[in-house]
Amino acid sequence: MNKYLCFIVLLFCVNNIGFSQSEFIVQNKKQSDKVNFKLLNNLIVIPVEINGVILSFILDTGVSKPIIFNFLNVSDTLKIKNTETIYLRGLGEGESVKALKSTSNIFKVGDAIKLNQELYAVYDFNLNFAPRLGTPVHGIIGYDLFKDLIVEINYSNSYLKLTNPNKYRYKNCRKCEVINLEFYNNKPYIDAEVKIHNKKIPIKLLIDSGGSDSLWLFEDDSLGIISENKSFDDFLGHGLSGSVFGKRSRIDAFYLKSFELINANVAYPDSSSISVARNFKDRNGSLAGNILKRFNMIFDYQKAIVTLKKNEHFKEKFSYNRSGIELAHEGVRLVKEIDNAILLGKDEGPQNSQTTNSSRIVIDTQYKLSLKPAYAIVELREGSPAERAGLRIHDIILSINNKPSYNFTLQQLTQKFYGDVGTRIKLKVERNGHVVTFSFDLEKPF
Template sequence: MKNCLVFIVLLFCLNNLGFSQNKFVIQNKKQSDKIKFKLINNLVVIPVEINGVTLSFILDTGVSKPIIFNFLNVSDTLKIKDTETIFLRGLGEGESVEALKSSNNIFRIGDALKLNQDLYAVFNNKLNFASKLGIPVHGIIGFDLFRDFIVEINYSTGYLKLTNPERFKYKVCKKCERFNLEFYNGKPYINAEVKIEDKIIPVKLLIDSGGSDALWLFENKSLGITSSNAYFVDFLGHGLNGSVYGKRSKVNSFFLKSFTLKNANVAFPDSTSISLAKQIKNRNGSLSGNILKRFDVIFDYQKALVTFKKNRHFKEKFSHNKSGIELEHDGVRLVKEVDKNTLKGNTVFEEDDAQNNNNRIVINTQYKISLKPAYAIVELREDSPAQKAGLLIGDIVISVNNKQVHEYSLQQIMQMFYDDAGKRIRLKVDRNGKLLTFQFFLQKLF
């Protein structure tokens, strides 16, 4: 499955996060539970029940406490209580974001239950990641879950397994690599190596399962961490405090001990967008979903260990968006489609008027009018094939290669933009009520 450029990159700083006595507890005899998850744009999306309401959360090793977005839509149902207003800082160049800190919330994930969970509810409706992923997503959760369990993420089967550390036994695995973890503010860091311009460079990386990219590296000329001449400037993702832009390129190789990933994607974010992230001493970047998904991973926070085992995604080629377009869900539109529940044919009503002339009303019962998702262009890379073809930010995409967009998911459409260079893409768009057709060819940039 090719990768889509939708990023959820959050740096949420909360200090003094010890291993609290308030814990998740698995309510079964095995002290272990498996939860089915969805892998959307390299992100793990799991069901989380909060105060009796089931929501969808991204499992994010890069956050310290659960954060709820879409807050205004779910606040009444969740019955959030014991609140205080705070302001959060994260990635991006914008201002701090207002949020409510809430205590004494009941969280349930599968058979795992916690009766006194803090969460942070964000007011800013621009932080609606559902529109960027094309599915309902209400928030993110990380440290509190990883702290209390051995967490196994099986990217190849789509299952998350939670186990009480006292019941977990490591299996002999000759094809695995195990690493020590370092923690800062409740977030895990790993030591790895990258090869740039024939130089092997040790790097300390945040393990960020809430980012859908492969690698982010912070440019540092003294260490040799710089982009090659083959790069392009692009939108990298949405941070808590705004959008993040930077360079996209490749590294010759990325090493996790004996595991080698060649020609791995890398992004070099603008320094102004990551000033807070760079405050962590000796941090060189992030290791995210496009690499994590190539392994089945075991996180053991209590022993400060992480274990990697290659899976069926390991040999997938790294690709990039060759169109220059980023799409988001943008409300709904009325669509005329065949109604499979009705018989073929038309219904005819006749009425005689005073002049003995028949008035005929013909209703075509083969079709129905439905509300379907609308997808809008929200980012357009400068000098990209799509921009040169004449497309604009704000265009609503109606069809892709002569097929209506509502027949695709947002991820399926974005995957088309990662296809082979030279492939023709034909888009029909609605621009302020006027239907226009454009075509362009995907272009490889490095």
């Protein structure tokens, strides 16, 4: 009898191990864990441990399997095995990219662990999002984490809460909206409405937390989804298969059930950049980070619902880059800085009743060389204030309004270009070894 009981217990343990190998499970007493994230350019960047190595990943609801970039730099460290060569196709006008499909990888996000995770390791060294975000980013992760756990995204306080579904308890929330999810190729879609030319249009959108824009719409004359006359051509971002270009504009309003956002930003990507995205014929576009961050969200893939509650970002005004400049981190520069050494000493004069010892301060001005981040112009909108002033792609920004650029993060520096119309911007740049100064005023892009 004892042997039979031991066999049952052993069988139960083996089944549990097998179950944990194929799913993410939070392995602690609470069966729930908080994971802090960085919000960079409306993108969520989280720590992900792969085969014992901690990396930084974008949390992307629009990706079905984890993808690692800069494969040639990390392959040896991660000890990737069980591989086969495949080709991936994504947004952009370029060709498919070569990748390795790997199995049996150990993934850990906080206390959530999966022992048998597939991943795709991309060969192309040019697929690197780190310069645009100003911080190392090694890959993207999405569906596998969301399908196994209840995932709360608290944009207000920059943390995820991961909970095993059987332990999650919903709280009453009168100010929340619960919206049904629909899945296609393991990606979540949501029904919404837009108002264009004072006409409400029902739309189906991919929820894309891996996009930094507000809203992408695919132009469709039959539905009335067409770009406004007040629009401008622009670079929209990088996809797996190259750069994406299109038009930017505004819509009258955007609706998620009772939630309404007025004068929301919208982008209309060129049809040549979104051929893969149009495989799902019912899809009308994407809902991305600049709108998603305005809610705290609870994703429950197993029940096919998402719960939304407005947060402190909800009333932020929608704005555009009014300079026409897109920046990226371009390595480091050697900067000569003043290093003032303050020396304290005694000035000892004659000792008598009228004189006493006095202190003296000597400032010894010296210089030191320091490595500081360098920021370069990587995109320049045609006809923009910056282009008309004479700035060019590859210019290195040395200072903005007489303040050294290295005193700012990439996000802080970029935010300067979203200022009020008429704000004067003075840039000192390095171009081919020469220092040149340019000035321009921020303008409405349309």
